[in-house]
Amino acid sequence: MFVRHLILLGIVAAAYSLPLDQANWQLVPNADGYLHLVNINPYNLPEANPSDPEVLFNPETDIEFRLFTRSNPTQAQILQINNPASITGSNFNPAHPTRFTIHGWNGNGNDGMNSRTRDELLALGDFNMITVDWSVAAVTPNYISARNAVGPAGFGVGRLIDRLIELTGANVNNIYVIGFSLGAHVAGNAGKHFNGRINTIIALDPAGPLFSAGQSDAVSPQDGLYVETIMTNAGLLGANEPLGQSNFYPNGGRNQPGCGVDIGGGCAHGRAPAFYIESLRSSVPFRSTRCASHDEVLGGVCTPSGPDANMGGQPSNFGRGVQGIYFLTTNDASPFARELTLETVKQRLLGEESKRADRADFSIEEKSAAFVGEAGGGKKQQRFNGKCHRCGKTGHMQRNCRVKKPESNANTVVGGMC
The missing domain is CATH 3.40.50.1820 (Alpha/Beta hydrolase fold, catalytic domain)
Structure with missing residues (x-):
């Protein structure tokens, strides 16, 4: 029944995309496979097809x-x-x-x-x-x-x-x-x-x-x-x-x-x-x-x-x-x-996010690896060899990047890419 419903609706949708003078009527099968002439023109009342009257519904x-x-x-x-x-x-x-x-x-x-x-x-x-x-x-x-x-x-x-x-x-x-x-x-x-x-x-x-x-x-x-x-x-x-x-x-x-x-x-x-x-x-x-x-x-x-x-x-x-x-x-x-795999994240980062100036020094592979590590709860974290855009240091895990908040002298662990 479910598959037949999709077939029926597909035929109607395809007909609906045609000009009205070409798409007033279509032959479609019902759930038992019998063909019916269906009026799919919203400007032509269903009563115009007496074999398929509008259903009375309470x-x-x-x-x-x-x-x-x-x-x-x-x-x-x-x-x-x-x-x-x-x-x-x-x-x-x-x-x-x-x-x-x-x-x-x-x-x-x-x-x-x-x-x-x-x-x-x-x-x-x-x-x-x-x-x-x-x-x-x-x-x-x-x-x-x-x-x-x-x-x-x-x-x-x-x-x-x-x-x-x-x-x-x-x-x-x-x-x-x-x-x-x-x-x-x-x-x-x-x-x-x-x-x-x-x-x-x-x-x-x-x-x-x-x-x-x-x-x-x-x-x-x-x-x-x-x-x-x-x-x-x-x-x-x-x-x-x-x-x-x-x-x-x-x-x-x-x-x-x-x-x-x-x-x-x-x-x-x-x-x-x-x-x-x-x-x-x-x-x-x-x-x-x-x-x-x-x-x-x-x-x-x-x-x-x-x-x-x-x-x-x-x-x-x-x-x-x-x-x-x-x-x-x-x-x-x-x-x-x-x-969240390296490849799916790579495709995501190929969008606007990958063009951000503060990450321009890193390849898409490096940024993808870091993103997967962050989203994966640390199971797949990768270590950068490049320069961190947050703190300027190299060779640390991206979750361990420490920077100083502007309003404080306290070092704070910052999640997100570095």
């Missing part, structure tokens, strides 16, 4: 909320907005953090993104894992119909959170909502329901076709106390613009290593949930460089501009001052996270 009754905890890690308990006993009689524990996961177009609650996120987090600790199945609206060859349902679906998620707070005393500050593709916009709309008070929204390659930054039902930086996007197929299946407070562009955010030709973008699109799921328990973080601009990172270039940050992870970056545009590289297969 979010309060048509969304299935599946609760998993360590007490029931694989057998779901169904929570219902209008059935208080389904909540109070469940294993939901308001003392535990709550995580919602939301699928995309033509997906459902059984999608791998949902089950794998659930399994990783329950292996990590006690969580209330709630899978949002909005397939009544999402499973349709009519992309516009599914796209137009993200607002109501997000409202439905918000209504369940209302009930959890009302009936159990759950704390909205202990809730994350994680969505993929169209589900990322559903997550954003759940945040809008709470005027941005949900702790964290994670938007995994939010769907791009028929969305743009600033639209009322698109995920936005204001939807949560912390909103993070992971962009892996920007401009095709995924949105092109930064839609979060922090926006991570692995490998430049458009194409992903290991995906081959990937004409429809499905492989790259699917890397966003794969990266996020790995980040939850990986001993190697997805370390990312903050970049000067969105435009340059899409070209695979990053001028360092501020502190580094980790992409994804548990807990999130909430409260850590992480915001802006971030670039990172990954491996072409799992495990995707890359250790």
